[in-house]
Amino acid sequence: MPEKLPRAFYLQDTVTVARALLGCVLWRRTGRELLAARIVETEAYLGANDAASHARRGLRSDRNQSMYLEGGHAYVYLSYGMHWCMNVVCQEADIAEAVLLRAAIPVQGIEAMRERRPKAKNDYELMNGPGKVCAALGIDKSCDGEPLDGDSLFLTGRDIEVREQEIAVSKRIGVENSGDAAHWPLRFFLLGNRYVSAYRHVR
DNA sequence: TTATTGATTGACT
């Protein structure tokens, strides 16, 4: 079992964390199952000054309060009233920056993932979207605010090499109505990787 | 108080 990422990892610049998370592995234990997924797509959300963030203008609510935790915790919220999405919280407490996990490759427990994602017709559809990552791994409200070095939810470092030139950058998805922030280059993914979301647009 | 809007997904034309 690789080492869990240390707390200091999450206190780096949030864009640095978003890039560094590519290739890292997210682990989820539910009962006797231990599931693992390699992250291949992330998006950075930069707190109060980011119009696309749930914490824009310093907004606080029951939903987003875990964004204000110290780096190294999970922020899990319900998207469109239906789908859970998971963020990795960054920065010190009260700085609401986070990285959305948008896509991953199955590493362990793929059969359990297929059961949780019956609509996936092939392996690259299991977790090629933020709601699908949470569905496949059984991540829901119970994970919100949880530390990322615990027993049921944790992250370990890269188990593959990732060169800087393999990291592609684009604007974020689904935030068109956020003014200038809609165009900020804060989405990061592995170039040409079949498991990323919206693959057809960036092949 | 009511209306609008999503950090999405999947079904359908």
Add this chain to the structure above:
DNA sequence: GTCAATCAATAAA
């Protein structure tokens, strides 16, 4: 390409 599902947060009234 279009659109509905479904609900919490926010904006508007």
